[in-house]
Amino acid sequence: xxxxxxxxxxxxxxxxxxxxxxxxxxxxxxxxxxxxxxxxxxxxxxxxxxxxxxxxxxxxxxxxxxxxxxxxxxxxxxxxxxxxxxxxxxxxxxxxxxxxxxxxxxxxxxxxxxxxxxxxxxxxxxxxxxxxxxxxxxxxxxxxxxxxxxxxxxxxxxxxxxxxxxxxxxxxxxxxxxxxxxxxxxxxxxxxxxxxxxxxxxxxxxxxxxxxxxxxxxxxxxxxxxxxxxxxxxxxxxxxxxxxxxxxxxxxxxxxxxxxxxxxxxxxxxxxxxxxxxxxxxxxxxxxxxxxxxxxxxxxxxxxxxxxxxxxxxxxxxxxxxxxxxxxxxxxxxxxxxxxxxxxxxxxxxxxxxxxxxxxxxxxxxxxxxxxxxxxxxxxxxxxxxxxxxxxxxxxxxxxxxxxxxxxxxxxxxxxxxxxxxxxxxxxxxxxxxxxxxxxxxxxxxxxxxxxxxxxxxxxxxxxxxxxxxxxxxxxxxxxxxxxxxxxxxxxxxxxxxxxxxxxxxxxxxxxxxxxxxxxxxxxxxxxxxxxxxxxxxxxxxxxxxxxxxxxxxxxxxxxxxxxxxxxxxxxxxxxxxxxxxxxxxxxxxxxxxxxxxxxxxxxxxxxxxxxxxxxxxxxxxxxxxxxxxxxxxxx
Ligand SMILES: NC(=O)C1=CN([C@@H]2O[C@H](COP(=O)(O)OP(=O)(O)OC[C@H]3O[C@@H](n4cnc5c(N)ncnc54)[C@H](O)[C@@H]3O)[C@@H](O)[C@H]2O)C=CC1
Ligand SMILES: O=C(O)CCC(=O)C(=O)O
Numbered sequence: 001x002x003x004x005x006x007x008x009x010x011x012x013x014x015x016x017x018x019x020x021x022x023x024x025x026x027x028x029x030x031x032x033x034x035x036x037x038x039x040x041x042x043x044x045x046x047x048x049x050x051x052x053x054x055x056x057x058x059x060x061x062x063x064x065x066x067x068x069x070x071x072x073x074x075x076x077x078x079x080x081x082x083x084x085x086x087x088x089x090x091x092x093x094x095x096x097x098x099x100x101x102x103x104x105x106x107x108x109x110x111x112x113x114x115x116x117x118x119x120x121x122x123x124x125x126x127x128x129x130x131x132x133x134x135x136x137x138x139x140x141x142x143x144x145x146x147x148x149x150x151x152x153x154x155x156x157x158x159x160x161x162x163x164x165x166x167x168x169x170x171x172x173x174x175x176x177x178x179x180x181x182x183x184x185x186x187x188x189x190x191x192x193x194x195x196x197x198x199x200x201x202x203x204x205x206x207x208x209x210x211x212x213x214x215x216x217x218x219x220x221x222x223x224x225x226x227x228x229x230x231x232x233x234x235x236x237x238x239x240x241x242x243x244x245x246x247x248x249x250x251x252x253x254x255x256x257x258x259x260x261x262x263x264x265x266x267x268x269x270x271x272x273x274x275x276x277x278x279x280x281x282x283x284x285x286x287x288x289x290x291x292x293x294x295x296x297x298x299x300x301x302x303x304x305x306x307x308x309x310x311x312x313x314x315x316x317x318x319x320x321x322x323x324x325x326x327x328x329x330x331x332x333x334x335x336x337x338x339x340x341x342x343x344x345x346x347x348x349x350x351x352x353x354x355x356x357x358x359x360x361x362x363x364x365x366x367x368x369x370x371x372x373x374x375x376x377x378x379x380x381x382x383x384x385x386x387x388x389x390x391x392x393x394x395x396x397x398x399x400x401x402x403x404x405x406x407x408x409x410x411x412x413x414x415x416x417x418x419x420x421x422x423x424x425x426x427x428x429x430x431x432x433x434x435x436x437x438x439x440x441x442x443x444x445x446x447x448x449x450x451x452x453x454x455x456x457x458x459x460x461x462x463x464x465x466x467x468x469x470x471x472x473x474x475x476x477x478x479x480x481x482x483x484x485x486x487x488x489x490x491x492x493x494x495x496x497x498x499x500x501x502x503x504x505x506x507x508x509x510x511x512x513x514x515x516x517x518x519x520x521x522x523x524x525x526x527x528x529x530x531x532x533x534x535x536x537x538x539x540x541x542x543x544x545x546x547x548x549x550x551x552x553x554x555x556x557x558x559x560x561x562x563x564x565x566x567x568x569x570x571x572x573x574x575x576x577x578x579x580x581x582x583x584x585x586x587x588x589x590x591x592x593x594x595x596x597x598x599x600x601x602x603x604x605x606x607x608x609x610x611x612x613x614x615x616x617x618x619x620x621x622x623x624x625x626x627x628x629x630x631x632x633x634x635x636x
Contacts, residue, residue, distance in 0.1 A: 008170060008171025008172060009106060009171060009172045009173075009174065009224075010106050010107075010108060010169050010171060010172070010173045010174070011103070011106060011107045011108070011174050011176065012108050012110050012164070012173060012174065012175045012176070012177075012185065012191060013107060013108070013109050013110070013175075013176050013177070014109075014110065014111055014175075014176065014177030014178060014179060014182045014197070015109055015111035015113050015118050015121075015122070015134065016111065016113050016178075016179075017054075017178045017179070017197075017200045017201045018090065018176060018177050018178050018182075018197045018199075018200070019089065019090060019093055019109065019121070019122060020085050020088045020089055020090060020121065021088045021089075021090055021199075021200045022085070022088050022200075023047075023050050023054075024081060024085060024113050024114075024117055024118075025046065025050065025067050025068075025071070025113065025114075026043065026046055026047050026050055027081060027084060027085070027088075028071060028073050028077060028078070028081045028117075029042060029043045029046045029067075029070065029071055029073070030043055031073070031077050031080050031081055031084070032071055032072055032073035032074070032077040033072065036072075042070050045070060046067050046070050046071070049063050049066050049067050049070075050063070050067065053179075053181075054178070054179040054180060054181075054201075054203065055179075055180060055203060055205060055206075056179075056180035056181070056205065059157045060112060060156070060157050060158070060159060060181060061155060061156050061157045061159075064112065064135070064148070064155055068137075068145065068147065068148060071145060072144075072145075073144075073145050074139070074142065074143045074144040074145060075139060075143035076143070078116050078117055078137075081117050082117050082120045082121060085117060085121045086120075086121055086124055089121065089124065089125070090199050090200060090217070091199070091216075091255060091256075091257060092199055092216035092217035092218050092257055093125060093217055094125075095217070095218065095229040095230070095257075096217050096218065096221065096228055096229050097125050097126070098227075098229065099217075099221060099226065099227055099228055099229070100125045100126055100127065101125065101126035102227075103226075104125075104126045104127050104128060104131065105131070107127055107131060108131050108132075108133060108167075109122050109127060109131060109132045109133065109134070110133045110134075110154075110160055110163060110164070110175075110185075111132075111133070111134040111135075111154070112134070112135065112154050112155075112159055112160070112181065113134050113135065114134055114135045114136060114137055114148070115129075115132055115134040115135065115136050116136060116137050118132055118134050119132050133154060133163050133167075134154055135148050135149065135152050135154050135155050136148060136149045136152065137149075153166060158181075158184060159181070160181050160182065160184060160185050161184050161185055161188045161190060164185050164188070164190040164191065165188075165190060169190075172192050172193075173185075173190065173191045173192055174191060174192060174193045174194075174195060174220075174224070175191040175193070175194045175195065176194075176195045176197050176214070176217075176220060177194075177195075177196070177197055178196065178197050178198065178200065178201045178202075178203065178206060179203070179206060180203070180205060180206055180209075182194065182196075182206070183196070183206055183209045183210065186209075186211070187209070193211040193212070194209070194210050194211050195210060195211065195212045195213075195214045195220050195223075196209075196210035196212070196213045196214065197214055197217075197220075198213055198214065198215050199215055199216050199217075199257070214235075215235035215257070215259070216233060216234070216235045216257045218230045218233035218234065218235060218257060219233045219235045219236070221233075222236075230257075231633075231634055231635055231636050233257070234256055234257035234258045234259075235257050235258070235259055236259070237258050237259065237280045237281070237543075238258070238259045238261070238278050238279045238280055238281070238302075239253045239258045239259065239260045239261070239279070239280070239281040239282075239283070240261050240263070240275060240276065240279040240281070240282050240283070241253075241260065241261065241262045241263070241282075241283040241284075242262075242263050242265070242266060242267060242282075242283065242284045242285070242288050243263075243264075243265065243266050243284055243285035243286075243287055243288060243309070244262070244263075244264045244265070245262070245283055245285065245309045245528075245531070245532060245535075246309075246528040246529055246531060246532025247532070248529055248532035248533050248536075249283060249309065249531075249532040249533075249535065249536045250262050252532075252533070252536035252537070252540065253281070253536060253540075256540060256544075258281070263275075264499060265498050265499030265500075265501075266284070266285070266287035266288040266498040266499070267288050267498070268289075268498065269289065269291055269293055269294060272288060272289075272290070272294050273293070273294050273297045273299055273300075274299070276294060276297070276299050276300045276303065277299040278299075278302055279300075279302060279303060280302050280303060280304045280305075280543075281303075281304065281305055281306075281307070281539055281543065282303060282305075282306045282307070283306075283307040283309055283535065283536075283539075284306070284307075284308060284309065284315070284316075285308070285309050285310050286308075286310050286312055286315055286496075286519065287315070287496055287498060287519075288315060289315045289316075290306060290315065290316040290317060290321070291317055291320075292317050292320045295317060295320045295321065295324055295326070296320070303324070303326050304325075304326060304327070304542075304543070304631070304633075305326060305327045305328070305329065305539050305542050305543065306321060306326060306327075306328045306329070307328075307329050307330070307535040307536065307538065307539045308328065308329070308330040308331070308535070308552075309331060309531050309532070309535050310330065310331060310335065310522060310531065311330060311331065311332055311333075311334075311335060311336070311388075311389075311522070312330075312439060312440045312467065313328060313330050313552050314439065314440030314441060314442070314467065315440075316328055318552060318553040319553070321553055322553045322554060322601070322603060322604055323603070323604075323630075324630065324631075325571040325604070325630035325631035327542050327548050327551045327553065327554040328551060328552050328553045328554070329535060329538035329539060329542070329550055329551055329552065330535070330552055331530070331531040331534045331535050332388065332550075333388060334522075334527055334530035334531040334534050335521070335522030335523075335524070335527035335528075335530070335531060336388045336389050336392060337392065337526075337527070338521060338522050338523070338524040338526065338527040339389050339437075339465055339521040339522055340389055340392040340393050340396060342465065342491070342517075342520075342521050343389075343393055343435055343463055343465055343489075343521075344393065344396055344397065344400070346463055346465075346489035346515055347376055347381070347433055347435070347461065347463065347489075348376055349489075349515060350461050350486075350487035350488070350489060350513060350515065351373070351374045351375070351376050351379075351461065351487070352373045352374070353372045353373055353487070353513060355513065355515055356512065356513060376397075376400060376401075376402055376433075377400060377401035377402065378401055378402070378403070379402055379403070379432040379433060380402070380403045380404075380405060380430060380431040380432045380433070381393075381397050381402045381403070381404055381405070381431060381432070381433040381435060382405045382406070382407070382421075382427045382428060382430070382431030382433065382434050382435070383404065383405070383406040383407070383418075383435055383437060384406075384407055384408075384424065384427065384434065384435070384436045384437065384438055384447075384448075385407075385408060385436060385437035385438035385439070385466065386406040386407070386408040386412040386437075387408070387437060387439070389437040389465075390406060390408070390435075390437040391412075391415055393435065393437070394406060394415050394416065394418045395415055395416060398415075398416045398417060398418065402433075403417075403419075404416070404417070404418035404419065405418065405419050405420075405421055405427050405430065405431055406418055406419070406420060406421065406427070407420075407421045407422075407423070407424050407426070407427040424447070424452065424455075425452075425455050428452060428455040428456045429455045429456070429457070430457070431456075431457070431460070432457065432459075432460060432461065433460070433461045433462075433463070434448075434456060434460055434461070434462050434463065435463040435464075435465070436448065436463065436464045436465070436466045436470055436471070437465070437466050438466050438467075438470060439466070439467070440466065440467035440469070440470070444467070444469070444470050445469045445470070446469070446470070446471070446472045447470055447471075448464075448470060448471045448472065448475070448476075449471075449472035449475045450472070450475045450478070452475075453475055453476070453478070453479040453484055453485070456479075456484065456485075458483075458484060459483070459484075459485075459486040460484065460485055460486065461485070461486055461487045461488070462476070462479070462485045462487075462488045462489075463488070463489045463490075464488075464489075464490050464491065464492060465489070465491040465492060465521040466492060467492050468492040468493040468494040468495070468496065469494050470492075471490075473493070473494060473506065473507055473508065474507065476488065476490075476508065477507045477508060477511065480508075480511050480512075480514060481511070486513065487513040487514070487515075488508075488511075488513070488514045488515070489514070489515040489516075489517070490508055490514070490515075490516055490517075491516075491517045491518075491519055491520065491521045492519050492521070493506055493519070496518075496519055497518075504516075504518065538550050538551075544562075544635070545559050545561060545562050545567065545635065546559050546567055546569045546608050546635065547559045548599075548606065554601070554604065554606065555599035555600055555601050555604060555605070555606040556599060557597055557599045557606060557608065559597060559608060560595070562610065562635055562636070564613065565594045565595075565610040565611060565612060565613065565636075566610070566611050566612075566613060566615060566634060566635065566636040567608060567609070567610050567634065567635040567636070568608070568609045568610075568611065568619075568620070568623060568632070568633075568634050569606070569607075569608050569631075569632065569633050569634070569635070570582055570605075570606070570607045570608075570609070570623055570626075570629065570632050571604065571605070571606055571629070571630045571631040571632070572604070572605045572607070572626070572628045572629050572630055573603065573604065573605070573628040573630060574600045574601065574602065574603055574604055574605045575628050578605055578607070578626065578628060579598060579605075579607060581626045581627075582607055582609065582623060582626065585619060585622045585623055585626075586609070586611070586619070588622075589615070589616045589618070589619050591611050591612070591615055591616075591619065592611060592612040593609055593610070593611055594610040594611060594612060595608075595609070595610040596608065596609045596610070597609075604630070613636070620632070620634055
């Protein structure tokens with residue numbers, strides 16, 4: 001973007017918990033006291049003093065003196081600390097290295113910490129030693145810290161104010177920091193504005209005094225119209241994650257600087273309409289329905305992409321999302337193995353009547369007998385749906401000595417010795433186990449009902465780990481009660497409780513040799529951690545560089561990284577002539593196109609154009625105004 005840098009602006013930046021994520025003296029204590037039996041006690045004492053100082057509860061000079069006295073550190077520890085701190089530079093500072101380097105002359109680091117470790121760290125982003133104002137340690141002959149230069153203004157109470165006064169800066173002075181002493185520069189009138197920096201720490205007594213609260217450096221740069229790494233600060237972009245997705249997902253978005261909210265349970269339509277307000281990225285699992293009604297509500301107007309933290313996407317109105325230029329991603333393989341293992345385990349449990357035996361044991365009944373216990377080896381399993389899950393079960397079941405049959409609406413290659421059936425009836429009428437692994441499309445509603453149970457063999461074992469609406473529950477209940485179905489395992493239900501606090505109500509409750517599980521086919525630590533990484537990575541690629549590779553409803557494009565260019569993303573209805581109109585705008589403004597990518601589906605077109613950094617601001621406006629445009633955004 002054009003650099004609207006202000007004339008004579010000096011930016012005064014704090015070091016601890018601002019430039020870096022941590023309080024350096026606390027970390028130095030950790031390093032220096034390693035192996036000391038009193039380490040925890042001393043470090044906690046130092047942290048307590050730091051916090052009191054930062055909150056303005058004790059004078060700074062006292063806080064510094066007390067902490068240094070507790071340290072017992074030497075030069076070797078300082079070297080270790082520098083290495084550590086270089087890895088702890090705040091994410092938004094790292095992201096905006098270009099701004100910091102270009103403006104290093106007008107940036108001052110003003111800290112009550114110590115130059116000994118601050119200078120090498122800030123130099124990483126191009127800030128020179130002469131722009132660092134901080135304390136200095138004194139050392140004894142062995143290199144142990146013996147104290148600090150007590151003449152330094154920054155070692156005194158109100159040190160930052162004294163220092164700033166002595167500098168006699170001209171022009172505007174903006175101070176950025178997380179502590180009360182940073183605010184004091186504003187209070188004294190020496191800084192024109194104070195920005196409370198909350199990326200790492202947020203203190204109420206500081207934020208409430210600030211002119212602006214900035215969750216990242218991007219936000220500071222955005223507010224002041226300065227050049228920055230993010231076109232729109234991510235701290236202004238809301239991510240809503242539902243259904244207790246894995247903490248890794250929360251971390252992934254937070255690390256990128258987004259505003260993240262995580263809710264434990266699912267939301268119903270009305271609740272979602274309420275919560276989706278201003279949300280750009282939505283993450284959900286199988287229980288939250290993202291319907292047309294939600295999508296067309298004005299509250300959903302900022303929604304850009306959706307992550308299904310699962311395989312199934314039947315809970316999302318994919319067509320409506322596409323129509324609105326919202327890209328949807330899922331995790332097509334991350335929990336496959338978990339469902340497969342559970343299905344195999346359930347088959348064995350049912351065939352051996354284990355649940356009943358276990359329940360009786362808990363009631364004190366020892367019933368050692370082989371009655372109603374069988375092996376699965378040599379039995380026939382029928383897989384309805386031969387996709388990723390169905391085929392993996394096929395391979396494992398065959399390895400266990402089962403004969404595998406499958407039926408799929410799509411022509412699928414048989415793995416191993418599995419036998420393809422041409423109709424559902426052909427499959428159901430000859431197998432001992434029926435296991436459903438179809439997807440949850442609407443047309444699969446009640447594909448197993450009274451008639452289909454009537455085709456099955458007597459004493460069949462029945463499993464549904466696909467979707468609840470695929471099976472007519474009353475028909476299954478009748479089949480179990482009549483003895484047609486000898487055992488059943490059901491993991492998915494037409495209605496599932498929204499949270500763990502809601503009662504599970506279903507006619508399958510209390511029936512013999514029926515294992516009921518709360519939709520946990522994919523709920524293993526491994527699967528959830530995989531999903532928690534995979535889905536955010538797709539959503540972040542979409543947000544950060546426009547890639548839609550792996551999207552389930554959008555033209556798929558894997559884009560190269562954005563380097564030294566602006567990227568213009570234009571989503572439109574797939575009607576003739578849009579590309580020409582887009583390029584006419586570029587031609588009109590003599591824009592140099594570095595790269596252009598186009599992909600369409602039947603209904604939607606997605607054109608990505610990388611242009612050189614000099615451009616006229618009217619271009620974006622004209623591109624947005626092209627007829628049939630659905631969404632437009634710009635990355636740089
Ligand atoms: N219980 C749980 O926690 C989990 C449940 N699932 C469910 O399992 C489903 C299957 O997962 P994947 O195998 O990964 O999906 P997939 O898309 O690879 O396979 C589904 C297969 O079912 C076939 N199919 C669809 N309708 C059919 C019908 N009426 N008759 C016969 N075949 C039909 C499709 O052609 C496809 O081959 C998911 O869509 C999801 O609903 C997935 C993960 C966890
Ligand atoms: O874990 C979940 O919430 C849903 C799992 C599932 O059914 C899926 O992956 O499709």
